[in-house]
Amino acid sequence: MEQIDFVKSVKDEIKDKNLKYVILTFGCQLNENDSEKISGMVEEMGYTKTETFEKADLVIFNTCCVRENAEERLFGKLGEIKKMKEERNTIIAIGGCMMQEQSMLDKIKKSYRYVDIVFGTHTIQTLPEDLYKVIVKNEKVKEVWDIDGEIIEGLPIKRNDKYRASVTIMYGCNKFCSYCIVPYVRGRERSRNPEDILNEIRELAKEGYKEITLLGQNVNSYAKDHFKYCKPEVKSEIDTFAKLLRAVCSIEGIEKVKFMSPHPRDFTDDVIEAIRDCPKVSRMIHMPLQSGNSKVLKEMNRGYTKEQFLELAEKMKSGIPNLHLSTDIIVGFPGETEEEFEDTLDVVRKVEFEQIFMFIYSMREGTRAAAREDQVSEEIKHQRFDRLKELYDGQVEKQNESYIGTIQDILIEGSSKNDETKYTGRTDSNKVVVFEPNGKEKIGDITKVKITENHKWFLSGEII
Numbered sequence: 001m002e003q004i005d006f007v008k009s010v011k012d013e014i015k016d017k018n019l020k021y022v023i024l025t026f027g028c029q030l031n032e033n034d035s036e037k038i039s040g041m042v043e044e045m046g047y048t049k050t051e052t053f054e055k056a057d058l059v060i061f062n063t064c065c066v067r068e069n070a071e072e073r074l075f076g077k078l079g080e081i082k083k084m085k086e087e088r089n090t091i092i093a094i095g096g097c098m099m100q101e102q103s104m105l106d107k108i109k110k111s112y113r114y115v116d117i118v119f120g121t122h123t124i125q126t127l128p129e130d131l132y133k134v135i136v137k138n139e140k141v142k143e144v145w146d147i148d149g150e151i152i153e154g155l156p157i158k159r160n161d162k163y164r165a166s167v168t169i170m171y172g173c174n175k176f177c178s179y180c181i182v183p184y185v186r187g188r189e190r191s192r193n194p195e196d197i198l199n200e201i202r203e204l205a206k207e208g209y210k211e212i213t214l215l216g217q218n219v220n221s222y223a224k225d226h227f228k229y230c231k232p233e234v235k236s237e238i239d240t241f242a243k244l245l246r247a248v249c250s251i252e253g254i255e256k257v258k259f260m261s262p263h264p265r266d267f268t269d270d271v272i273e274a275i276r277d278c279p280k281v282s283r284m285i286h287m288p289l290q291s292g293n294s295k296v297l298k299e300m301n302r303g304y305t306k307e308q309f310l311e312l313a314e315k316m317k318s319g320i321p322n323l324h325l326s327t328d329i330i331v332g333f334p335g336e337t338e339e340e341f342e343d344t345l346d347v348v349r350k351v352e353f354e355q356i357f358m359f360i361y362s363m364r365e366g367t368r369a370a371a372r373e374d375q376v377s378e379e380i381k382h383q384r385f386d387r388l389k390e391l392y393d394g395q396v397e398k399q400n401e402s403y404i405g406t407i408q409d410i411l412i413e414g415s416s417k418n419d420e421t422k423y424t425g426r427t428d429s430n431k432v433v434v435f436e437p438n439g440k441e442k443i444g445d446i447t448k449v450k451i452t453e454n455h456k457w458f459l460s461g462e463i464i
């Protein structure tokens with residue numbers, strides 16, 4: 001039977017029962033995008049969405065294993081819904097990259113036997129079959145496929161937003177940073193056929209989507225695998241990330257293009273030129289630094305030095321007018337000394353990132369960094385985190401002031417959470433802006449807003 005036959009069988013089986021599902025997503029935008037595909041399939045089978053666990057007949061967890069607290073949250077929730085399972089026979093399914101870790105899979109099988117379905121990062125397309133087995137045959141499904149699965153196209157998708165959409169362009173990662181579990185659980189880099197990507201975006205444009213975020217663990221490694229996981233064979237001139245970016249920007253109706261995440265090591269000149277030449281590409285580029293010290297970067301296996309990162313940031317800023325950079329930084333990597341941490345602060349002072357996602361190093365079992373004996377104490381890690389935050393907060397204050405009086409193009413996302421009479425949206429550099437409606441512009445429009453005030457965590461302005 002094909003997956004479409006399982007969809008029909010489940011649909012027939014649950015017809016007229018008004019069954020509901022809830023999905024809880026942990027982790028990054030890639031996982032959010034997977035959850036949209038899972039929702040698309042489940043709704044095609046006849047389930048409707050609820051946000052309430054108590055009302056759900058099917059509970060799906062889409063997990064992430066990049067940070068430790070996701071495990072705690074998952075097991076906490078599983079404990080909570082055990083009673084629901086006993087009372088209403090709720091079906092429980094767990095997917096995502098945490099399930100690609102053997103130790104986690106073993107734990108679920110041993111201690112959480114009431115879980116019905118476990119699926120991996122690239123077996124989401126078999127969810128109809130898995131549900132069929134549980135509902136019709138009363139079997140549990142707890143097998144996870146090999147991590148280098150082929151690329152499956154054409155899954156239904158239920159998007160969470162009407163104007164902004166994420167499109168995954170590649171899966172997996174080949175970089176093996178020494179602290180990161182992703183290459184072990186998401187497999188090798190596998191690029192999608194550019195024509196499939198472009199067709200998906202053309203459809204989104206027809207549906208009224210205006211902003212597209214291209215997703216991948218390393219988007220600028222796109223096509224370096226020569227599309228060997230695509231079937232049928234790829235015949236396209238689009239064989240680099242820069243060319244894909246240009247092609248996406250040429251799609252009529254799409255007004256803003258973002259991408260997440262690039263790797264500094266692969267940020268080649270052709271990508272810089274494509275951004276410079278395409279005004280639709282956001283001028284806020286994410287460039288994960290992780291550490292500002294060359295020795296630590298080497299131990300992280302990042303493939304660049306402090307000097308090379310600074311040089312790249314400078315080249316990008318001088319090559320692309322109005323560029324803003326955001327970054328990720330890990331504090332307290334094993335063995336990080338005070339002087340090495342100072343180098344990170346030095347890079348932050350020099351580059352003046354618009355946004356910093358700061359993380360305290362946490363051990364991921366199975367990685368090289370976790371096996372090191374020179375772990376930094378929790379106390380020092382927290383002290384360094386606070387120092388970095390203090391430096392960054394001061395920079396944000398200064399940057400916000402520089403927005404006063406400027407005119408920004410803002411996509412109206414909806415009503416402000418704190419004041420429903422006002423609209424909210426974001427600048428190209430991701431600053432939240434709150435402003436009064438003018439009676440003409442509506443949600444989903446892109447409008448010009450003059451920034452008038454700085455409120456530290458958001459800006460306010462007026463439509464002009």
Ligand code: SF4
Pocket residue numbers: 173174175176177180181182183217218263
């Ligand atoms: S580039 Fe490094 S941090 Fe990013 S997903 Fe790959 S291994 Fe992990």
